[in-house]
Amino acid sequence: MKAGLKEKVVVGMSGGVDSSVAALLLKQQGYDVTGIMLRLWTEPGKECENSCCTPEAMTAARRVASMLEIPFYVIDARDLFRKEIVEFFFDGYRSGITPNPCVRCNQVIRWGFFLQETQNLGASYLATGHYARLEQGRDGRIILKKGLDEGKDQSYVLSGLTQEQLRATILPIGDLEKRVVRDIARNFNLPTAEKKDSQDLCFLAGDDYRHFLRRMVPEILEPGPIVDVNGKKLGEHTGLPEYTIGQRKGLGAIQEPYYVLRKEIETNSLVIGKKEELGSDTFFIETMNWISDISTSFPEKAEVKIRYKAPAVPASISLRGNGAICVKFDNKIRDITPGQQAVLYDGDVCLGGGIISQVAYK
Amino acid sequence: MTNSVYFDYAATTPVSPDVLKVMIPYFSEIFGNPSSIHQWGQSAEAVLEKARSRCGKVLNIPSENVIFTSGGTESDNFAMRGCAFSRRKLYGADEIVISPVEHDAVSKTAIQLRDEFGFVLKILPVDQFGMVDPDTVRNLLTKKTAIVSVIYGNNEIGTINPIAEIGRICQEQNIPFHSDAVQAAAHLPMDMVRDHLNLISIGAHKMYGPKGVGLLGLNSISDLLPVQTGGGQENHKRAGTQNIPLIIGLAEAFYLAQNNIEERNARFSYLRDRLICKILHEISGSQLTGHPTRRLPNHASFVFDGIDGNRLLMYLDARGFACSSGSACKVGSPSPSGVLLALGIQPELALGSLRITLGDKSTEMQVDALVQALAESIQRMRK
Numbered sequence: 100m101k102a103g104l105k106e107k108v109v110v111g112m113s114g115g116v117d118s119s120v121a122a123l124l125l126k127q128q129g130y131d132v133t134g135i136m137l138r139l140w141t142e143p144g145k146e147c148e149n150s151c152c153t154p155e156a157m158t159a160a161r162r163v164a165s166m167l168e169i170p171f172y173v174i175d176a177r178d179l180f181r182k183e184i185v186e187f188f189f190d191g192y193r194s195g196i197t198p199n200p201c202v203r204c205n206q207v208i209r210w211g212f213f214l215q216e217t218q219n220l221g222a223s224y225l226a227t228g229h230y231a232r233l234e235q236g237r238d239g240r241i242i243l244k245k246g247l248d249e250g251k252d253q254s255y256v257l258s259g260l261t262q263e264q265l266r267a268t269i270l271p272i273g274d275l276e277k278r279v280v281r282d283i284a285r286n287f288n289l290p291t292a293e294k295k296d297s298q299d300l301c302f303l304a305g306d307d308y309r310h311f312l313r314r315m316v317p318e319i320l321e322p323g324p325i326v327d328v329n330g331k332k333l334g335e336h337t338g339l340p341e342y343t344i345g346q347r348k349g350l351g352a353i354q355e356p357y358y359v360l361r362k363e364i365e366t367n368s369l370v371i372g373k374k375e376e377l378g379s380d381t382f383f384i385e386t387m388n389w390i391s392d393i394s395t396s397f398p399e400k401a402e403v404k405i406r407y408k409a410p411a412v413p414a415s416i417s418l419r420g421n422g423a424i425c426v427k428f429d430n431k432i433r434d435i436t437p438g439q440q441a442v443l444y445d446g447d448v449c450l451g452g453g454i455i456s457q458v459a460y461k
Numbered sequence: 462m463t464n465s466v467y468f469d470y471a472a473t474t475p476v477s478p479d480v481l482k483v484m485i486p487y488f489s490e491i492f493g494n495p496s497s498i499h500q501w502g503q504s505a506e507a508v509l510e511k512a513r514s515r516c517g518k519v520l521n522i523p524s525e526n527v528i529f530t531s532g533g534t535e536s537d538n539f540a541m542r543g544c545a546f547s548r549r550k551l552y553g554a555d556e557i558v559i560s561p562v563e564h565d566a567v568s569k570t571a572i573q574l575r576d577e578f579g580f581v582l583k584i585l586p587v588d589q590f591g592m593v594d595p596d597t598v599r600n601l602l603t604k605k606t607a608i609v610s611v612i613y614g615n616n617e618i619g620t621i622n623p624i625a626e627i628g629r630i631c632q633e634q635n636i637p638f639h640s641d642a643v644q645a646a647a648h649l650p651m652d653m654v655r656d657h658l659n660l661i662s663i664g665a666h667k668m669y670g671p672k673g674v675g676l677l678g679l680n681s682i683s684d685l686l687p688v689q690t691g692g693g694q695e696n697h698k699r700a701g702t703q704n705i706p707l708i709i710g711l712a713e714a715f716y717l718a719q720n721n722i723e724e725r726n727a728r729f730s731y732l733r734d735r736l737i738c739k740i741l742h743e744i745s746g747s748q749l750t751g752h753p754t755r756r757l758p759n760h761a762s763f764v765f766d767g768i769d770g771n772r773l774l775m776y777l778d779a780r781g782f783a784c785s786s787g788s789a790c791k792v793g794s795p796s797p798s799g800v801l802l803a804l805g806i807q808p809e810l811a812l813g814s815l816r817i818t819l820g821d822k823s824t825e826m827q828v829d830a831l832v833q834a835l836a837e838s839i840q841r842m843r844k
């Protein structure tokens with residue numbers, strides 16, 4: 100840092116309370132803060148319902164920026180988002196998996212395009228309002244930890260980031276509880292203080308993803324057979340993307356308590372079965388993004404989250420060829436879903452994450 | 462903000478200290494309502510009429526033909542609507558002729574007149590520089606033409622239109638001709654209204670006067686339906702108690718702007734041409750928009766290949782330079798400017814537009830620094 104010059108930070112502002120307080124705290128810490136909102140893609144006609152870049156959210160972010168006396172801009176990332184994230188979402192369902200667009204968006208939009216953009220603007224750091232913590236280890240590596248407010252922890256969606264990306268990141272509210280964040284916002288009369296948490300995928304604009312797929316890519320919703328584990332046909336499904344693994348309701352005329360076990364894309368069939376047949380204790384991650392250093396000690400044991408809101412469950416980890424890993428739980432878990440991000444923890448420390456590529460069924 | 466260099470004088474200018482000084486007494490000291498009978502009112506009326514007469518002199522029209530408004534937008538609205546309605550009522554004239562490079566204040570008003578009030582809207586052709594050829598005006602005029610409106614100095618591309626020639630053609634057929642001179646008033650002589658124009662729109666804040674005040678100048682007071690009704694102010698054409706301090710500011714700013722025009726323009730054109738030369742030379746894929754020479758002396762505008770104009774503005778702002786773009790959009794959904802499309806520029810390219818406008822504080826050093834920042838920004842964006 101040059102003497103007398105404050106370090107420049109760009110805060111990704113969504114018009115919500117978390118990023119508003121993130122900007123406020125950085126300003127108080129003496130950084131040279133700029134707020135930027137990314138304009139992301141929304142289905143034409145639904146722009147007003149998107150959870151983060153509605154005109155309302157934009158006005159709110161702009162007002163916060165003016166209260167903090169920081170410059171504020173909006174960057175158009177609609178085309179890029181559509182190409183990189185929405186297509187990825189469609190491709191995932193097309194190939195029979197359940198994609199996680201948020202993890203991907205953080206990798207290629209926020210900490211890809213956006214991070215590059217902030218560096219072009221001369222900023223040393225990108226800051227966001229995620230509930231997660233960053234620390235520097237003795238070996239110089241950046242350690243990603245869960246947010247102090249466990250209920251709000253968002254390290255899951257950051258688990259795809261590289262050391263280089265994390266090194267350029269500040270997470271100002273990671274060591275605060277949500278309650279405290281709101282209190283800070285109230286104390287400063289930020290207009291975003293009472294804003295509800297955003298939920299679901301931003302580009303769905305509050306809609307059910309099934310309806311969205313029906314409108315946008317009806318061709319990937321191809322009806323097919325519902326079968327049991329022996330391949331016996333039990334009914335018809337309306338398109339594999341409409342079902343989630345572990346789901347019990349909505350299996351048509353089938354009366355007994357049946358559950359979705361898995362999807363077989365080659366035959367476009369939905370495999371269902373009894374509760375005893377449900378679940379698996381083993382899955383694979385083909386491409387693992389390690390945030391911690393595994394060269395000195397490989398984590399044989401870890402707690403693993405198989406989806407954003409799932410609990411972290413202890414498992415043994417083993418290395419396969421080509422850097423793939425195998426995760427084995429002590430007991431079966433009912434809804435391990437290919438396409439979702441699996442994230443490995445050692446206590447508070449996020450070791451890394453990767454997309455579930457395959458689930459082993461006996 | 463304090464160490465940022467302002468290059469957006471076409472958006473607005475600071476109120477000059479001289480202008481501010483003459484305005485101050487009229488907020489709290491001499492505050493009367495010019496319509497009042499008593500002496501408070503009389504003093505207010507006196508300064509109001511003095512301001513009117515100063516503006517009339519600059520425009521070379523009788524002072525009672527000056528109608529004060531709330532700014533350029535209102536003047537444009539008033540001219541278009543007032544003239545269209547009045548001429549339709551009097552003569553059944555229901556056609557409106559405008560150029561495709563008008564400010565929204567004119568074009569959106571014309572579109573509303575077409576869509577909501579049944580007028581026929583005819584759009585003049587322009588050349589690649591956004592200039593209207595007077596002969597094409599003749600082709601579009603009919604007995605039913607209610608008003609012709611052509612912008613004088615273009616806010617987006619700087620091009621100056623041949624207003625006198627167009628005026629002469631309209632005059633031959635007795636058709637009212639309006640020009641939006643909001644940008645031109647700061648730089649071009651305005652004393653030709655009586656001869657070539659029937660209506661002219663002026664706003665104060667583009668010429669170092671206050672925001673929220675302007676005027677509509679007429680060469681004759683008839684044929685104009687009041688758009689705002691109420692008391693009998695402004696010759697019964699525009700009701701509402703006049704905003705005396707702002708009007709004083711307008712008159713002073715207008716007078717100052719029209720003084721020493723040539724000297725100031727020589728300085729501006731030198732800086733402008735330096736800017737244009739450097740940018741076209743040093744930045745690949747750059748193209749000047751608007752006319753190379755017949756343009757406002759403080760105005761330079763460009764399009765850049767493969768650049769998002771909005772992001773470019775942000776890059777420049779971060780480097781301490783405040784500019785503008787034809788597709789500027791604060792909510793991140795820019796669309797190409799209609800003006801640039803009318804010049805035949807492809808939509809992709811039009812999204813990469815930049816407008817740089819100079820002012821009395823601009824220096825050669827600032828211009829050079831801007832070019833350097835611009836070159837760097839564009840290089841980064843193209844990576």
Ligand SMILES: Cc1ncc(COP(=O)(O)O)c(C=O)c1O
Binds near residue numbers: 472532535643673
């Ligand atoms: C050519 C032109 N006409 C009209 C206007 C509107 O003027 P005002 O801001 O005074 O309403 C502007 C300024 O934005 C302009 O440049």
